[in-house]
Amino acid sequence: MRLASDGADIALVDMNEDRMRVVADEVQTRGRRATIFRANVMHREEIYAAVDHAEKELQGFDIMINNAGIVQVQPLSHVTPDEVDKIFKINVEGVLWGIQAAARKFKQRKQKGKIISASSIAGHEGFPLLGIYSATKFAVRALTQAAAKEFAADGITVNAYCPGEVGTDMWVEIDKRMAEITGAKIGETYDKYVGGIALGRAETPEDVAAFVSFLAGPDSDYMTGQAPLIDGGLVYR
Template sequence: MVARLLRLSSSRGLSSSFGPTLRSQRGFATSKAVSKTAIVSGSGQGIGKAIAIRLARDGFDVCVNDLKKNSKMVESVVDEIKALGRNAVPVYADVSKYAQVESMVQTSVDALGPLDVMVANAGIAQVQWAMDAKEADVQKLFEVNFFGVLWQDQVAAKQFIKQGSGGKIINCASIVAFRPFLMIPVYCATKAAVRSLTQSLAMELAQHKITVNGYAPGVVESSMWDLIDAGMGSINGLPKGQNFENTKGSITIGRTSVPDDVAKMVSFLASPDSDYVTGQTMLVDGGMAFS
């Protein structure tokens, strides 16, 4: 049967196009040129680490970013990614500093190649009533959670435009961008600002074939929520872990999430499957925001 098909294709003058097509397809499947790269800020632990590992499993080479004080965790993530057969580079940078973000992107491009995805994940939280907020506290939260996202988005977009091939920007918002929580009002405001920025940049950058989306985690088992839980406990007197436990009653699915739940959403937003999605902030909250 195969021989008959080959004879037919040859007799119809198709052999010259049929053969090279198969060879080119095989070459595409194994070519290093199809490798993509991503930067994930704040990826030494928690959600950021889960995202970096997931993107590596998806075939990305990853720039693993965090602060220098978290170098041991960063190196561990880099080693884990390399064990998966992907390349990884550690970059220590404070995303609230524009010059350091520029250096981070350049280091990633030099080490891994053209940038395809920027995941602006780094963030901080502080438990405090709005009426007790001090200037330094508010400034620090906005410097990291909002300015840091803006700087990463700006620098990544400039790199994408320079490359001329488009790209994907993925910002970390939060459920509190949709539904504020008590005792973390300034944090809520920074995440609402990220959601708004995501929508605005999606409109601005579409002409360059750049999509801009966000992900909004709910209550996640992570070091950040450990800090939030402890801070809430210092205000409402509940024992350690109780504030976290109390959130389960308002989650439709009935459980708090783990970092991998969020990483799965980022995997989608970083993939070709989301090419027609932009300006969206995707809730990953188990149905908590609207329960």
């Protein structure tokens, strides 16, 4: 919604077509075009197809945001091979395929472009019970730095953003799993982390969107290879 308000036409990519249609309708009420494409980011060919679809339907392609991701709350001593495989395929390989597909499209169009990926505070600091999730978000930072260096000569910038404790369904799931593992009451883990935020409140999706808007816009044209924290003052680097 923030990018639509900024003047962007939006290509939505997800596995839930009904939810995408709701968002697309809302984008269109803001006077922007929107198109949807069902894809699973674990599958490279589907991400390439999604980018091709976006270019065709919107008559252009300027910004790629690799935002898909899942969380896993599990002690390192209990993590299974299947769990590791799934979260790395979504959180790391999904970002890699997105970077590849976007960079190829920008080069085909002989134009500059912006690639933006979701990392996390867990990409700057490993958290207990979130060890494998943290590893995937550290990997996003590594891909961001490497891609920024590889594609700079093509006028393609590559950055990431690192949110903290955002009040979304993902944190509801984290809090629930933390309670199951540690015996804490529901809401206790969430409140503990919010209590450590310097600005004194949980992060909102709008807080994150405002920073992504900066990364997607012209004011960030001289910025590449970076993964800044946008967390209200929780992790400091």
